Amino acid sequence: MHKRVIDGRFELVERLGGGGMGLVWRAWDLALHREVALKEVRPPDPSIDEHDPAHARELRARVLREARALARLNHPHVATIHHIVDPGEQGYPWIVMELVTGGSLQDRVQRGPMPPPEAARLGREVLSALRAAHEVGIQHRDVKPANVLLRADGRSVLTDFGIAAMRESTSLTATGSFIGSPEYMAPERINGVEGDPASDLWSLGMMLYVAVEGRHPLRRSTALATLAAVLNQDVPPAERAGVLGPVLGALLVRDPAARPDAATLDGMLAAAESGHLPAPPLPHP
Structure with missing residues (x-):
């Protein structure tokens, strides 16, 4: 052929x-x-x-x-x-x-939930990639397990930033299909509010929740029902999160301004990676 x-x-x-x-x-x-x-x-x-x-x-x-x-x-x-x-x-x-051959985080989670310290390490790696992108004005807009690839040595690589170019024109294409992944999209993005890097941090939090729980807390039978759940329902506390619990609780809040900034979040993830329960972030002044 x-x-x-x-x-x-x-x-x-x-x-x-x-x-x-x-x-x-x-x-x-x-x-x-x-x-x-x-x-x-x-x-x-x-x-x-x-x-x-x-x-x-x-x-x-x-x-x-x-x-x-x-x-x-x-x-x-x-x-x-x-x-x-x-x-x-x-x-x-x-x-x-580059060709990354170790499969995706989605493949890894299908084999079973990740231990919280391992998920915290991966979270720090993805956060460092997001921080570098945010510093040059790029938001990812589609952080999800399928877009985190694993190198052969286990280190993670964030890929598929390109959805930003598609999303700004319209969230719905002319054929009615949805761009982006509704179950990982921050509530404010569903409402059409763009431009806040904290929206990527919500998606990171939801991805880590799925990594340690092995299931998505707000996924419903259709994309529209999932969107409604993300918009209107609180995220139930994770049962297997352990040391990652405070991180998930801090990120998965509806108000983007109430989420920890990247530096605070990195400190919380570092504590969880070393097996310690991170202190909750201080409220914003």
Whole structure:
């Protein structure tokens, strides 16, 4: 079978997955003789090029801006971007990234809940990636177990920042499908309030809750019912969280201003990682 080669250099081997932003492929770099991940960026609504070419152009430009900003981060817990293939107006970009082979946090949680100190270590790694991104003005907007990949040595890598480029236009595509993951989305984002990095911290808290409990406290049978639960229902206390309990309690509160800032949160996670019960954060002045 003839394999598809992108940009005369990257031979597509197999499809690894897809999300709101496009498809991810395992590929072979014919120049450097190494495996890479290739992200085929495509809009969730394929008819956008026909119906709204100006918006499609803006989307392409935003994806490229975001990829360049992420490439500058050079952070140990952010997936490394090696190269961008930009076909110009003829199509959407391909982003060439490191291939992370250890599966995702979602795969890990399906094998059973994580011990709280291990989840706290992972939480600190993801938090450090979010802090680096927030400092250069990038919010992730889709922190969830499927977007945290695990390297062979167990260290985690946050991936798939690109949803930000899609989300700002509209949360619902023309075909009515939802962008983002409703069960990990902060209540204020569901209400259309953007621009607060604390929203990513809610998502981190919900992800850690699922990691130690092995289940999601507000997931319902449909996406709409889940959205309603996130908006209207308090998160029940985790039963298996142990030393992580105070962290989850501090993050999963409706008011973004009441969540701990990143530095305080890192201190709380560090205590939990070492097996100590962290002190609750001081109230904001």
